[in-house]
Amino acid sequence: MKDDATNISKITKLLKEAINYETQGKKEEAIESYKNAHKYLLEIAKNSKGEERKKRLSQAENVLKAYNSLKNVDINEDKINNGKKILQSLNIETPEIPNITFNDVAGLEDVKNEIMSKIIYPMRYKELSEEYDIEFGGGMLLFGPPGTGKTFIVKAIANEVKANFINVNPSSLYSQWFGQFEKNISLLFKAAYLLSPAIIFFDEIDTLVPKRSGNESDAAKRGVSQLLTEVGGLTSEKDKNIFIIAATNNPWAIDEAILRPGRFDVKIYVPPPDYEARKKLFELKLAKIKPVGNIDYGHLAEITEKYSGADIEFICKKAIQNVFMEVVKTGNKIPVNSEDLMSVIYQIKPSIDENMLNRYKMYTDA
Ligand SMILES: Nc1ncnc2c1ncn2[C@@H]1O[C@H](COP(=O)(O)OP(=O)(O)OP(=O)(O)O)[C@@H](O)[C@H]1O
Numbered sequence: 001m002k003d004d005a006t007n008i009s010k011i012t013k014l015l016k017e018a019i020n021y022e023t024q025g026k027k028e029e030a031i032e033s034y035k036n037a038h039k040y041l042l043e044i045a046k047n048s049k050g051e052e053r054k055k056r057l058s059q060a061e062n063v064l065k066a067y068n069s070l071k072n073v074d075i076n077e078d079k080i081n082n083g084k085k086i087l088q089s090l091n092i093e094t095p096e097i098p099n100i101t102f103n104d105v106a107g108l109e110d111v112k113n114e115i116m117s118k119i120i121y122p123m124r125y126k127e128l129s130e131e132y133d134i135e136f137g138g139g140m141l142l143f144g145p146p147g148t149g150k151t152f153i154v155k156a157i158a159n160e161v162k163a164n165f166i167n168v169n170p171s172s173l174y175s176q177w178f179g180q181f182e183k184n185i186s187l188l189f190k191a192a193y194l195l196s197p198a199i200i201f202f203d204e205i206d207t208l209v210p211k212r213s214g215n216e217s218d219a220a221k222r223g224v225s226q227l228l229t230e231v232g233g234l235t236s237e238k239d240k241n242i243f244i245i246a247a248t249n250n251p252w253a254i255d256e257a258i259l260r261p262g263r264f265d266v267k268i269y270v271p272p273p274d275y276e277a278r279k280k281l282f283e284l285k286l287a288k289i290k291p292v293g294n295i296d297y298g299h300l301a302e303i304t305e306k307y308s309g310a311d312i313e314f315i316c317k318k319a320i321q322n323v324f325m326e327v328v329k330t331g332n333k334i335p336v337n338s339e340d341l342m343s344v345i346y347q348i349k350p351s352i353d354e355n356m357l358n359r360y361k362m363y364t365d366a
């Protein structure tokens with residue numbers, strides 16, 4: 001019995017210690033203290049009977065819970081760190097959850113709805129989507145003219161589903177070394193599992209998997225087939241936390257094999273901004289500055305047909321900069337007005353033209 005008394009005081013001390021360590025962020029030490037407290041509690045339980053035994057066992061169980069939860073945090077952190085390390089070795093930026101939301105994306109309502117139903121809701125309401133047998137997985141391809149917000153909207157998706165955004169630059173995966181290209185692709189998917197929920201984003205995918213000409217190197221061929229295997233193989237439960245999205249403004253230059261069912265089979269056209277979207281773009285891109293004067297958003301939207309979202313962003317930045325220079329020179333704090341924006345619009349050409357749009361139309365209709 002004397003032994004038990006010593007053990008009890010030991011346990012009290014260990015548990016106090018564990019909590020102290022935990023609050024100080026000393027996880028290893030806290031884990032060790034919980035482990036020992038658990039051991040002593042089991043010893044006492046073994047020596048006792050009835051109610052006393054029950055009480056000690058239940059205490060031991062609670063200590064075990066505290067121990068396990070700390071251990072699990074540890075395992076999770078290890079996973080995340082390993083995932084990050086793999087990406088570092090591939091020269092891919094450390095992923096994070098972007099801070100862009102769907103509210104920052106002007107227009108593109110159809111695109112947003114499509115993405116909502118194919119990615120965001122199935123990921124957010126997993127059980128419900130299983131009940132309704134909603135399929136998800138595989139990949140999605142966004143295509144459309146340059147500067148229309150493809151990269152931008154993928155960041156917003158990652159934010160909406162609170163997923164890590166892994167932005168893959170094709171050149172960081174490609175390698176001439178025998179077997180290295182395929183290995184890099186497998187490593188990328190491994191990192192995504194460790195960092196899930198995650199979105200793997202292949203920007204400018206046409207450069208990663210160009211249409212086959214018959215002249216490509218063996219490395220390139222094997223890389224493509226490895227990518228197809230990985231994307232096509234995302235079917236198990238844990239894969240449902242990984243999404244693959246690709247973007248391109250040259251969809252006709254992509255290897256067709258990647259567009260087959262089960263791969264990047266959801267193709268979404270991201271069009272240039274329409275009137276309403278352009279109006280919204282001007283509003284959004286001027287929203288952060290304080291001195292805004294009289295701005296006729298409707299007129300600006302009217303005179304900017306075929307200007308992309310990126311063009312409009314540039315126009316706003318340039319106009320703001322011009323006004324700012326003027327203010328610095330004169331010391332006179334003047335607001336940004338419609339005229340300031342219009343004078344920039346007249347100086348730059350839209351980056352989208354009719355030919356380009358026809359080409360996308362032909363590709364979509366085909
Ligand atoms: N619909 C939009 N809503 C809000 N901002 C937009 C929109 N479209 C473009 N932009 C702005 O333009 C910038 C460039 O867009 P983004 O890089 O997403 O274009 P992209 O379609 O990926 O072009 P590219 O085909 O050249 O890669 C974005 O960072 C964003 O600030």
Ligand SMILES: [Mg+2]
Pocket residue numbers: 150151152203247
């Ligand atoms: Mg882009």
